[in-house]
Amino acid sequence: MNQPRISESGEKFCQEVFAQMMEQSHAVYGVLISTVDGHDVTKRFKREMPVAKLSAMMGSVLALGETIAREAQQERCRYVIVENSDGFILTLKLKEKLVLTVIASADANLGLLHTLSRNAVEKLAKSLK
Amino acid sequence: MSEIKLIITGTPGAGKTTAIAAISETPPVRTDQATTDDLADLKEETTVAMDFGDLTLEDGQKVFLYGTPGQRRFEFMWKILVQGGLGLILLVDCSRDDPLADMDMYLENFADFIEETGVVIGLTRRDECESPDLDDFYERLDRWGTVFPILEVDVRKREDVSLMINALISTIEFA
Numbered sequence: 358m359n360q361p362r363i364s365e366s367g368e369k370f371c372q373e374v375f376a377q378m379m380e381q382s383h384a385v386y387g388v389l390i391s392t393v394d395g396h397d398v399t400k401r402f403k404r405e406m407p408v409a410k411l412s413a414m415m416g417s418v419l420a421l422g423e424t425i426a427r428e429a430q431q432e433r434c435r436y437v438i439v440e441n442s443d444g445f446i447l448t449l450k451l452k453e454k455l456v457l458t459v460i461a462s463a464d465a466n467l468g469l470l471h472t473l474s475r476n477a478v479e480k481l482a483k484s485l486k
Numbered sequence: 487m488s489e490i491k492l493i494i495t496g497t498p499g500a501g502k503t504t505a506i507a508a509i510s511e512t513p514p515v516r517t518d519q520a521t522t523d524d525l526a527d528l529k530e531e532t533t534v535a536m537d538f539g540d541l542t543l544e545d546g547q548k549v550f551l552y553g554t555p556g557q558r559r560f561e562f563m564w565k566i567l568v569q570g571g572l573g574l575i576l577l578v579d580c581s582r583d584d585p586l587a588d589m590d591m592y593l594e595n596f597a598d599f600i601e602e603t604g605v606v607i608g609l610t611r612r613d614e615c616e617s618p619d620l621d622d623f624y625e626r627l628d629r630w631g632t633v634f635p636i637l638e639v640d641v642r643k644r645e646d647v648s649l650m651i652n653a654l655i656s657t658i659e660f661a
């Protein structure tokens with residue numbers, strides 16, 4: 358498969374960033390990088406979750422978010438947030454072809470999640486090709 | 487019936503997005519994203535959630551068309567999109583290695599939906615590849631114990647897409 362792979366050092370850097378995010382907010386229990394067309398790239402999960410399925414779903418959800426924004430004549434979709442009774446799933450574009458997803462329990466502060474994710478995307482975008 | 491919802495499915499590159507764009511009266515809704523795998527050799531973008539378009543038939547009947555993603559990993563979208571649907575258009579790309587197997591795969595995955603509704607099969611890219619023969623497709627359908635309409639189409643042409651829709655609607659009406 359001619360899939361986007363990341364180098365060993367890239368992988369290490371991602372893991373460091375993921376660990377920092379989990380450190381900054383203990384509510385965060387999953388961070389995932391996948392491609393816009395739904396393949397998983399790398400992840401850090403504290404609980405077991407179906408990676409391949411989530412990667413495909415996050416691709417769909419983010420694309421729908423962007424499409425809905427366009428249909429409603431709003432500009433640039435920044436995040437898609439799924440808020441559930443026991444947690445949050447926040448997803449956003451990472452560069453052109455990647456997607457970052459942050460999964461957190463309900464005690465997370467949504468504002469903090471925004472900031473964490475935004476900062477992570479900036480850091481990751483700089484170092485991922 | 488005031489509105490009819492139809493679903494279009496088939497392999498990546500079979501022409502689902504193209505078909506909806508060719509016939510929709512309003513600008514179609516698309517969710518295409520950059521391809522990052524082997525498919526990138528064939529096309530730059532692929533549908534990751536859905537396509538949507540609408541049209542009005544001669545008798546005033548409103549038709550909503552929903553296109554699915556092609557890849558198996560988006561199977562969850564197939565299940566969401568068929569809800570409330572009244573029929574399926576299955577596009578089979580004849581330029582691929584084994585179009586008959588492709589047809590089987592989608593017939594199998596949409597079997598429950600097809601049983602409740604109806605299906606029309608559209609053979610695409612016939613300009614690039616004339617085989618398998620139309621008879622081979624009918625023979626393969628025999629295994630499914632039913633006959634479904636099979637049409638050779640160029641989904642870039644509005645008339646061809648319209649042909650499939652009309653065939654499907656007659657199939658549903660007389661089922």
Ligand SMILES: Nc1nc2c(ncn2[C@@H]2O[C@H](COP(=O)(O)OP(=O)(O)OP(=O)(O)O)[C@@H](O)[C@H]2O)c(=O)[nH]1
Binds near residue numbers: 500505531554642
């Ligand atoms: N040569 C030829 N090209 C065709 C024909 N029908 C469609 N195409 C082309 O094939 C491509 C089909 O692409 P899409 O419409 O994006 O295919 P899709 O089924 O939506 O694919 P995914 O979204 O990736 O699942 C387009 O570039 C069309 O112009 C045909 O009959 N002959």
Ligand SMILES: [Mg+2]
Binds near residue numbers: 503504532
């Ligand atoms: Mg498509």
